[in-house]
Amino acid sequence: MPRSNSTKLHPLLWRLLGVAVFLAVWQVAATLVQSSLILPQPWEAVSALVHLLAKAAFWLSVAGTFLRVLEAFFLSLCVGLASGALSGFRPQVKAFMNPFITGVRATPVLALILLAMFWFPSTQVPVFSAVLMAFPVIYTSTEAGIHATDQKLVQMSNLFHVPKSTIFWRLRLPSALPYLLSGAKNALGLSWKVIVAGEVLAQPRMALGTGMQDARLTLETPTVFAWAITTILLCGLSEYFFGILARRLSIQFQPPQDESKERGGQ
Amino acid sequence: MSAHVKNLKKNFGSLNVLQDISFELEDASITAILGPSGCGKTTILNILSGITGADSGALAGFEGKRFSYCFQEPRLLGWLSAEDNLRFALSSLLRSRRDSQDMGQRIERFLRESGLFEFKGYRPNQLSGGMQKRLALARAFAFPSDMLLLDEAFSAVDLRQKIELMRAFLRLWIDEKPTVIIVTHDIHDALFLADRVVVLSQRPARVEGMLDIDLPHEKRTFASSELSKYEMELYRLLGFDHPDSFA
Numbered sequence: 001m002p003r004s005n006s007t008k009l010h011p012l013l014w015r016l017l018g019v020a021v022f023l024a025v026w027q028v029a030a031t032l033v034q035s036s037l038i039l040p041q042p043w044e045a046v047s048a049l050v051h052l053l054a055k056a057a058f059w060l061s062v063a064g065t066f067l068r069v070l071e072a073f074f075l076s077l078c079v080g081l082a083s084g085a086l087s088g089f090r091p092q093v094k095a096f097m098n099p100f101i102t103g104v105r106a107t108p109v110l111a112l113i114l115l116a117m118f119w120f121p122s123t124q125v126p127v128f129s130a131v132l133m134a135f136p137v138i139y140t141s142t143e144a145g146i147h148a149t150d151q152k153l154v155q156m157s158n159l160f161h162v163p164k165s166t167i168f169w170r171l172r173l174p175s176a177l178p179y180l181l182s183g184a185k186n187a188l189g190l191s192w193k194v195i196v197a198g199e200v201l202a203q204p205r206m207a208l209g210t211g212m213q214d215a216r217l218t219l220e221t222p223t224v225f226a227w228a229i230t231t232i233l234l235c236g237l238s239e240y241f242f243g244i245l246a247r248r249l250s251i252q253f254q255p256p257q258d259e260s261k262e263r264g265g266q
Numbered sequence: 267m268s269a270h271v272k273n274l275k276k277n278f279g280s281l282n283v284l285q286d287i288s289f290e291l292e293d294a295s296i297t298a299i300l301g302p303s304g305c306g307k308t309t310i311l312n313i314l315s316g317i318t319g320a321d322s323g324a325l326a327g328f329e330g331k332r333f334s335y336c337f338q339e340p341r342l343l344g345w346l347s348a349e350d351n352l353r354f355a356l357s358s359l360l361r362s363r364r365d366s367q368d369m370g371q372r373i374e375r376f377l378r379e380s381g382l383f384e385f386k387g388y389r390p391n392q393l394s395g396g397m398q399k400r401l402a403l404a405r406a407f408a409f410p411s412d413m414l415l416l417d418e419a420f421s422a423v424d425l426r427q428k429i430e431l432m433r434a435f436l437r438l439w440i441d442e443k444p445t446v447i448i449v450t451h452d453i454h455d456a457l458f459l460a461d462r463v464v465v466l467s468q469r470p471a472r473v474e475g476m477l478d479i480d481l482p483h484e485k486r487t488f489a490s491s492e493l494s495k496y497e498m499e500l501y502r503l504l505g506f507d508h509p510d511s512f513a
Contacts, residue, residue, distance in 0.1 A: 171354075
């Protein structure tokens with residue numbers, strides 16, 4: 001069907017156009033600046049990246065940072081889900097948590113990282129900071145997800161004496177899932193940013209942020225760009241794969257709206 | 267055996283909702299509670315099923331009864347198929363593997379009788395509004411009960427769907443004949459379905475009168491001269507018999 005093709009193609013074209021315009025602006029700016037120390041040309045950044053790809057240290061850094069992100073994400077998920085669920089069901093817990101959550105949200109990331117450097121070894125500074133920044137996101141979405149359950153459906157379930165566990169798995173969880181998934185996705189992106197920022201300051205071994213900071217200290221601006229591009233790509237890729245996982249999960253609960261039409265059309 | 271409701275009174279704060287409600291329910295019969303919107307009909311259902319308590323009055327014959335419900339909105343789980351929606355509502359009956367087999371058969375039977383068997387794999391958003399209401403009705407009947415409470419279950423659909431829905435209701439009812447209480451503001455719902463009609467006043471609700479309709483269900487049609495005398499009586503009980511009612 002040509003119509004569905006064009007609707008599928010369009011967003012991709014626009015996306016490519018966005019990337020092209022971004023690169024063009026970068027190229028023009030770099031040409032005007034005429035100093036690779038201040039703003040390298042795009043190709044200089046790419047060649048620095050290719051140079052990095054050949055080094056074992058680069059891959060170790062990628063692995064180190066990736067593991068830290070996973071650790072921070074997993075911990076945020078545990079803490080956020082548990083505290084969010086408690087707050088969702090108990091208003092007292094919500095009132096108790098509120099000042100803390102508001103405080104954490106208002107704290108600048110860098111202040112948190114600097115403080116954490118007094119308390120933790122350099123490898124754990126980024127993780128601690130990322131958990132503290134990311135778990136409130138999951139906390140908030142979990143709490144919202146719990147309130148998203150339609151109370152009329154809960155009443156219906158109670159009138160039919162549906163067991164509590166069945167209500168949880170078949171009614172509460174599916175109602176909360178969209179909130180949980182979007183919260184988790186945001187927390188994942190946030191984890192990447194905070195982890196790399198923490199690495200820049202805390203300088204653990206085997207870390208993207210450390211590589212970035214080293215390149216800055218030796219005035220290799222193209223390499224700083226190469227590390228930054230790596231971070232962006234990895235963050236984007238992990239969000240993309242998480243998105244696929246999320247769709248897999250939610251498709252069990254919410255079918256695509258036009259499923260019947262597709263079936264009819266075949 | 268029958269059940270009684272005697273001198274039921276209920277206030278919500280300073281709002282006097284039920285003034286004095288008394289009526290009798292015959293077993294295996296259909297009773298319609300007919301009254302204007304907002305007069306406290308749903309409150310009566312909530313008291314009968316124990317969701318809320320009455321301020322005073324007595325209930326007899328409701329103890330240990332199992333209740334089932336059909337609401338004004340279908341109240342279906344959007345992410346479950348028609349079949350799984352019934353399974354969800356019946357899940358309290360599951361104790362062993364044999365139960366699950368019996369339940370499967372029961373679900374199939376009620377899906378067939380409500381004319382939805384071909385659509386058992388469809389999710390609510392793939393069904394029409396009328397089919398969703400029929401599914402809610404099938405769910406109410408499939409849940410084994412002694413008393414079935416319907417809260418405006420036939421409103422908010424067009425005439426054709428309404429008649430279809432009522433026919434489905436009677437088909438389902440004939441099967442196990444639970445005692446049914448239908449709360450409605452529509453005279454035609456009461457005329458077509460009820461063995462007895464309890465007519466309520468405006469809030470605070472009192473019983474204005476009671477009418478037994480002695481005509482078998484299979485002889486009733488929407489355009490029936492035999493029902494017209496009952497219809498006139500219901501209009502009279504609702505206070506619409508004076509010319510000045512239209513002024």
